[in-house]
Amino acid sequence: MTSKVLVSGAQPSGELHLGNYLGALRNWTEMQANYDSLFFIVDQHAITIRQNPAELRRRTLTCAAQYIACGLDPQKCSIFIQSHVIGHAELAWVLGCMTPLGQLQRMTQFKDKQQKSENVDAGLLFYPVLMAADILLYNTELVPVGEDQKQHLELARDLAIRFNSTYSETFNVPEPYILKSGGRIMSLQTPTAKMSKSDSNALGTLYLFEEPESLQKKFRSAVTDSETEIRSAVNKPGISNLLAILSAATGKSIEALEKDYAGSSYSVFKNSVAEAVIEMLRPLRKRYTELMDDKTYLQTILQQGAENAQKRAYKMLSKVYRKTGFLERM
């Protein structure tokens, strides 16, 4: 293990889907042992959209179990809940006071979400600053995320540079780490839009822990095109997405898969993709069921994760407060 710090996180705003796994979690599990790794569940981010409290609580615990079932190993990394560590929101405030409003208003994700919601609260605009705080709080060097988070990472880098040049060297300037394969998994129903928990068509999103029969059904009804050829092309977003999923599930290249399935019908191909995905997810399902039956174990992991993170967060926050000019607490 190097001493390079790696952090990443996801929102507990729903069940994890295949995009989360291939675009984020699977990379995390491959990287966890090689870095000083911290992974968190960002419940403070989740409330930028109105949440049902009991649901949020339930999903936060479920999400922790899903992280571990996906392969995050508490022996190799820290896993914790964002709101359990004092420092994320505090650092976000300091950073927010150095963030040009225009930069936040230009964020693609903000513009998207703003269009979709009736009431836009300030938290939605401020969200990328909180994310920058999540990252900078731990002297992070590497942030493995999906492509959609690139712009937010740019802000984290800008803020690190701005703080360092205003108050002297304090933060590492973090590097994004974006894995290309599985970098962007699309909806099965609208293959030009990314797979997401908020897809209006429930058949578009493949949840990691849903019943295999249900996954099969979603693959069967995946939107394709009116041709018959199985190949990856810009004008064939449905088939291209299925090929990308199959490639990520089997480790085979797209070119090799195009050869394997030359002449196959779409329905045979869809079936193969479904089977490969179900096979890939089988051990994860088993582990998840075991974890949900042992909540005490889960809570111990989260407590240890938060204790470790808190020590580090406190150190960084004290340094930031001192440099900012806050009078030290006696």
Ligand code: AMP
């Ligand atoms: P979210 O569910 O939006 O909190 O995202 C959690 C992580 O999964 C982030 O690193 C995202 O970039 C990644 N992610 C979300 N949706 C997709 C997708 N459709 N394809 C690839 N990665 C994704």
Ligand code: TRP
């Ligand atoms: N905004 C990220 C997402 O929606 C989640 C996130 C919050 C995150 N804080 C982070 C990811 C810090 C990496 C590092 O996917």
